[in-house]
Amino acid sequence: MTPTPTAAAPTAAEPVAAEAAPSAITLTGVTKTYSAASPAALQGVNLDILPGTSTAIVGPSGSGKSTILRIIAGLEDANGGRVRLAGRDVTALLPEERGIAMVFQRPLLFPHLTVLDNVAFADRAAGLSRAQARDHAREHLELVHMAEFGGRSPHSLSGGQQQRVAVARALAAKPSVLLLDEPFSALDPGLKDDMHAMIAEIRQAVNPTILFVTHDRDEASAMAERIVVLENGQLLQHDTVDHVFHRPASLAVARLLGGKNAFAGTIENGVHHSALGDVALDGDVASGPATLVFRHEAVTSTLRQPTSGADADALATRHADAAACQRFGPRELHGVVTSTVQRGPRREIIVRVVDADVHTEAAPGHPLSVGDLVTVSLPCEALWAVPAS
């Protein structure tokens, strides 16, 4: 793993070609324009999804996340490009011929059918007898812990229960690919956690290929091992969860995933120079303009010890000609707390270091307040440089 600003191409980090299995989903050059007046919803998207994996598509509203899903499902036609499922070109096929199933943000359970018959719908559509379809439906209801609700009418269920049934109904279609379009975004946080646990159970039991859209970064990392980042119809990065958070391909990806620390500057001999001072980077980094990024969650602030008297400038000088971060241990910066925000159990601290604001977290058990002098420690693994935008 060589963290250079140029090594950030979406698939460079982990070559897909090394694995032999054919892709479950392959998009090549998929474009979509809704009207001549509006900008393209998707601009030449290429995407490869391996079978049995779970992948999240994240991006801001209007980035084309749902459009990708709808094009794979056949609910929208692409203006250009091909869609392949398990190697089969399905671009011209109708939704019912593609062997996919989709769960929408709304449960969309058919109100005139019982819960059991909702789940039996796919088998009935495939021509199975009512008895056979219901037998299969019972198995799938068990999978989502809704077995005892089979005889109920959908409107008698709560929102979370309805969405469980919707997932069971989709699984009963035995899809090669399960598409989920913001399936749990209408549920409250506790229920969401239950749903994530349910998806994990389903993956253990039937191991479907899952592609889902979410605007929730936590949900993306809880349910998927890979994340696709989309903005303005362009695929910015497709990588592992860890990489998109800590090794973003661009400043845009870092920002979209909630990265708060970005310092424009230049790299010379493996050291990044910016308003923050000089920060040594690990590995063989190319010289030139680059933006230093790191997650605030990975950086802690602690009250400055009276004994460590050296100020930020002095430390910066000490590191000025350093070639690598690891040799010196974590980079320490000194600054003043300018604001604090409590987020659940975590406390976000903004620290003024020289001329730059650094977003950090307070170490557990260290209550910090505005005006405190603190030491910010930057672990080597958290540091990353992206090409200057």
Next chain:
Amino acid sequence: MTLSTSNVDVDHAQRIQHERRMPGDAGRPLSQSRGVMRTARITSTALMSLWFALPFLPLVLWSFANSWSAPDLLPMTLGADGLTAALANGAVAAFGDSLLLSLIVAAIATPVGAMAARALSRRTLPFGRLVSVLLFSPVLLPPFAAVLGINVVLLRAWVPPELGVILVLVVVAIPYTTFSMRVAYAAYDDGFDEAARTLGATSRFALWRIHLPLIAPALARSAFLAFLVGWSDYLVTLVVGGGQLITLPLIIASSASGIGNESSVAVLSLSAVIPPLILLAFVSRARNLNPGKQS
């Protein structure tokens, strides 16, 4: 049972609890009137019911009155003279023709209106507004002028009068069916059809198993309106039908124009009122299964 499912149950139980009003909750339910307002509401409901029901009272009395002259409050002699006269006037055949005509009009105008409404509700239709205006124009035109004009065209085109009546009444009924189906489609969630298709249903399977059951109550209401157009029509049947088609409104009008036919007119009028009332009872019993657009 796992922990997760029991959480789901708690959520549902809480939701039910929220529907109860607890002491100290702000405001009061808007649908519950009290005191003077309550009295006024009950009184006005009673008066409205009376206003609707009162005309039927003399109709019912007349139907069984063999003679009933001015100063008397009630008929002097009761009997079935009215019924006999009505039957002699061809009431049964007219009833059958009316029923057939209305059912044919409903059977054509309802699916046409539904399809038009579906197309208009999708907003992708070119010149959608113009199409709307054209569909609604039969309601806007003065019927007498339109019917006399169209009659000349139909006669010149050698259209059989029965077919002509059906054609014209279908056109008159389409604005009503289109309008009522547009209201239904405005509340319809296309997501149901999409969900069905992604589950492997062909468009035909999704139409019969999902779409039609969900819009069935709206279709019934729409068909009821179209039925009424055919059932209550007088002008089109008289002018375009040219005497070939004798429906109930036609023999009611001809009986009413004579003298001393009050009891047979009453019998005919009651028989004209009963079928729509029966249909209305069926239509309003149809359970609305479409939960509307889900948020």
